[in-house]
Amino acid sequence: MDIRKNARGWAIVAVSFLILMFIFATCISCMGVYVKPVSEDLGIPRTSFTLTITIQAFAMMLSSMLAGKMLETYNMKRLMMAGTTASAVCMFIFSVAPSITYFYLAGILMGVSVAFTCNIPISILIKNWFDEKKEGFALGIAFVGSGAGAMVLNPLYTFIINSYGWRASYFTAGAFMLVVLIPLIGFIVVKSPEELKYTNGTKTFTSEENPAKQIREDDFTLSDALKQPQTWAVYIGYTILTLSSMALLNHGIPFMTDYGMPSSVAAAVISISSAALILGKVISGALYDKYGVRRVTIFEMIVVTLCITGFWINGMIDSMAMIVLFVILYGIGIPVATLSMPLILPIMYGKSNFGSIMGMFSTASGLGGMLQVIISLIYDSTGSYYPAWIILSVLCLLNVVIFAAFAKSLRKHAI
Structure with a gap:
C-alpha cells in the first residue's frame, strides 16, 4: 500500500x-x-x-x-x-x-x-x-x-x-x-x-463516515474559527498579500513605462519574474518542509515587503541592479501567496475541517483581486503610482506583524 x-x-x-x-x-x-x-x-x-x-x-x-x-x-x-x-x-x-x-x-x-x-x-x-x-x-x-x-x-x-x-x-x-x-x-x-484502500475510490463518503477524517477534539470547526479574532487578522493578511502580489503583475508594466523604460523591456522584466516564481515555488515548498511553515512564511512576508519597496524605489533611481534584485526577491517571496495558506491553516485550526476553513480563507484571495481597482483609482486621482506603492509597502510590513503574531496554533495542543 x-x-x-x-x-x-x-x-x-x-x-x-x-x-x-x-x-x-x-x-x-x-x-x-x-x-x-x-x-x-x-x-x-x-x-x-x-x-x-x-x-x-x-x-x-x-x-x-x-x-x-x-x-x-x-x-x-x-x-x-x-x-x-x-x-x-x-x-x-x-x-x-x-x-x-x-x-x-x-x-x-x-x-x-x-x-x-x-x-x-x-x-x-x-x-x-x-x-x-x-x-x-x-x-x-x-x-x-x-x-x-x-x-x-x-x-x-x-x-x-x-x-x-x-x-x-x-x-x-x-x-x-x-x-x-x-x-x-x-x-x-x-x-x-x-x-x-477500502473502496478503490468509488464510494461517496459523508463527512461523518469518511475514513480519511481523523477528528481531534481540539480541532476547530468553521464556526469556531470564525469566532476567533486571530482568524480575521490572518484573513486581512491574505487579502493584503493577494492585493500586493497581483498589483505587481497588473500595474508593474505601466509603472515601469511611466518612468521611461521601453515597453518591451518592462514586459521582459515581468516575464522573467514569472519564470523566477516557478523555480521559487518548488524551492519554497522544500523550505517549508525543512525549516517549518511559520518561520518560512514570516521570512517570505519580509521578502515581499522588500520586493515591493525596492520596486518603486527603482522608479526614482532607474538601476538595472535594482531590477535584478526585484526579480530575485519576487521569485523568493511571492510563492507565499499561494503555498502558505494550505500549510498555515492546519497549524491554526487542525485538519479535521480543513476544506471548509480553506474555502473561507480562499475568499480573501478573491477579495484581494477585486481590490485591484483601488490601485487604478489612486493613479487616476494622483497621476502617479507612487502613492499606491507606498501604501502597499506599509501594508506588507503590517502583514509581517500580523502573521508573526496570529498565524499560529489556536488549539490547546499543536499538531
Missing part, C-alpha cells in the same frame, strides 16, 4: 499541475491576450471586456466557501469533473458569443468552476496524500502549473488568435480541458489513501 500510495500521490500532483495549467492559467493568467481582439471584434470598450474578469473573480469568491464544504463532504472526483466540464463549456460559450452579455453570464459559471477545480480541491488532495515532511514540496510542484501555463499558453493562444481568430483560441482552450483533464481526473483522482 505504501508503494501504491506514493505513486498515486505523485500522480495526483501531476494532475493538479495540469489542472492549474489548463484551467487556472487559462481563466486568470491568459485573459489579457483576448482583451484587444475581442473588444475590437464585438465593438465594445476594453473596460467592458475586463469586467468579465471582475465578475469571474466575484463569483469565485462567493462560491469558495460552498466549494470547500462540498469537496470535504461529497465525492471530490465527481465535483472536480463537473467543474472541469463547466470550465470547458464556458470556453465554448466564449467562442460563439455574439455579444459581451454572454461573456458576463459565462463568467459567473467560470468563477464557480475554478473554485471547484483549482486551489481548494488541490490543497485538500495534497493534504490527504502527503505528510508534513513532503507536503510543502508537493504543493510547490503542483502550484507551478499556473505559472507554467501562463508561460506556455499565452504565446500558444496568441498564435491561434493571430492565425485563426480569438473564437478558435477559446474553442481550443475548452478542448484541452475536456480531452486532457477529464480522463486524468477520472482515472487518477481519489480524495484520500483510505478511500483508495
